[in-house]
Amino acid sequence: DPKAPISVDPFQTVAKELKFLTGNIRQLLGSGHPTLDTVAKYYTQSEGKYVRPTLVLLMSRATALTPKMSRESSPLSVNRPITSPSVLSDENPSAPDAEYPSVSSFANDAAYRTEDSEILPSQRRLAEITELIHTSSLLHDDVIDHSVSRRSAPSANIEFGNKMAVLAGDFLLGRASVALARLRDPEVTELLASVIANLVEGEFMQLKNTASDERNPVWTENALTYYLQKTYLKSASLISKSCRAAAILGGSSQDVVEASYQYGKNIGLAFQLVDDMLDYTISGEELGKPAGADLELGLATAPLLFAWKDNKSLGKLVGRKFSEAGDVQKARDIVSSSSGLEQTRALAQEYVDKAIESIAFFPDSDAKDGLIEMCTKVMKRRK
Numbered sequence: 001d002p003k004a005p006i007s008v009d010p011f012q013t014v015a016k017e018l019k020f021l022t023g024n025i026r027q028l029l030g031s032g033h034p035t036l037d038t039v040a041k042y043y044t045q046s047e048g049k050y051v052r053p054t055l056v057l058l059m060s061r062a063t064a065l066t067p068k069m070s071r072e073s074s075p076l077s078v079n080r081p082i083t084s085p086s087v088l089s090d091e092n093p094s095a096p097d098a099e100y101p102s103v104s105s106f107a108n109d110a111a112y113r114t115e116d117s118e119i120l121p122s123q124r125r126l127a128e129i130t131e132l133i134h135t136s137s138l139l140h141d142d143v144i145d146h147s148v149s150r151r152s153a154p155s156a157n158i159e160f161g162n163k164m165a166v167l168a169g170d171f172l173l174g175r176a177s178v179a180l181a182r183l184r185d186p187e188v189t190e191l192l193a194s195v196i197a198n199l200v201e202g203e204f205m206q207l208k209n210t211a212s213d214e215r216n217p218v219w220t221e222n223a224l225t226y227y228l229q230k231t232y233l234k235s236a237s238l239i240s241k242s243c244r245a246a247a248i249l250g251g252s253s254q255d256v257v258e259a260s261y262q263y264g265k266n267i268g269l270a271f272q273l274v275d276d277m278l279d280y281t282i283s284g285e286e287l288g289k290p291a292g293a294d295l296e297l298g299l300a301t302a303p304l305l306f307a308w309k310d311n312k313s314l315g316k317l318v319g320r321k322f323s324e325a326g327d328v329q330k331a332r333d334i335v336s337s338s339s340g341l342e343q344t345r346a347l348a349q350e351y352v353d354k355a356i357e358s359i360a361f362f363p364d365s366d367a368k369d370g371l372i373e374m375c376t377k378v379m380k381r382r383k
């Protein structure tokens with residue numbers, strides 16, 4: 001019955017793979033320098049939501065049942081075993097756990113055994129790489145945002161200072177890049193490398209409130225277009241391209257690869273729209289990170305942009321980035337009495353509907369139900 005309610009817990013569907021994720025990531029982050037080792041592994045101690053790796057694992061499983069690209073037409077060297085020795089073991093002889101397992105050996109590792117699982121070792125590794133890139137961006141983001149908490153604990157910049165937080169973020173990117181290179185798939189490498197550039201581009205777009213950065217900007221649709229482009233770059237790029245990479249590693253046909261990307265792009269945009277809404281509606285305690293931070297940072301996100309459309313007096317506050325005394329409170333009041341939060345939710349709902357629509361042609365499976373359920377979870381989440 002296609003109308004039967006979905007009862008699957010998406011995190012449960014890939015629980016077996018997720019169980020090893022943090023341990024494997026910690027292994028990728030081993031350093032002979034004890035302080036670097038500690039700072040690099042810091043965010044692996046607190047429980048993240050694992051949204052991105054969960055999506056990669058679910059997509060891997062859901063696409064395993066779809067048509068494959070024919071071997072001859074595939075330009076990719078999917079899952080080719082690697083025989084060369086680990087570079088990291090030479091680089092870092094003093095690190096007890098810096099030894100990087102090669103693809104051929106990690107396939108035999110208990111943590112990567114694939115029996116009764118359609119998820120390939122390379123796709124599990126992709127899930128880890130995706131979480132590493134995400135965590136790296138958080139280390140940098142908390143410095144840029146002067147944030148004091150993350151995952152209900154002091155943020156790394158508070159615990160270790162800006163310099164070490166930034167360097168640890170760079171170290172995560174380095175190790176993520178090594179793991180990526182080891183997948184021996186040039187298209188996947190290119191995709192994830194472009195994500196790193198996109199994250200920086202998104203963050204740069206955010207440094208300016210509007211495309212023109214005028215003193216007293218007038219509201220136009222461009223403000224929303226600019227915001228959505230920024231949102232794609234800073235949030236949806238990682239999710240969409242890692243979903244695409246999962247399908248590529250599985251040898252999926254071109255239309256399946258494209259559908260995986262569209263799913264990721266749309267749920268990614270919805271995810272950040274909800275994030276920007278929660279910044280207005282949920283307490284910092286519940287979020288596990290500072291709430292109401294965006295206006296304080298001078299940022300006009302979706303709820304404010306929608307409110308501005310109906311209340312043109314917000315223009316001058318946007319122009320001066322809510323920097324004068326009382327600006328933040330005034331903006332907050334205008335947003336609460338507007339339909340900005342509702343409109344943000346409605347737009348996020350449109351995106352998750354599109355995400356579900358894009359994978360509608362996948363054969364029915366628990367993993368596909370999980371991908372659909374993730375859309376509901378994104379809309380219902382409070383942290």
Ligand code: FPP
Pocket residue numbers: 133136137138140141142144145147173196199200203234235289
């Ligand atoms: C969180 O947004 C931040 C991001 C989604 C991306 C941040 C990207 C950079 C800092 C660019 C540099 C990244 C790398 C990998 C070199 P937010 O501040 O709106 O969310 P928050 O409330 O969780 O802090």
Ligand code: MG
Pocket residue numbers: 141142145147
């Ligand atoms: Mg932040």
Ligand code: MG
Pocket residue numbers: 141144145
């Ligand atoms: Mg930020």
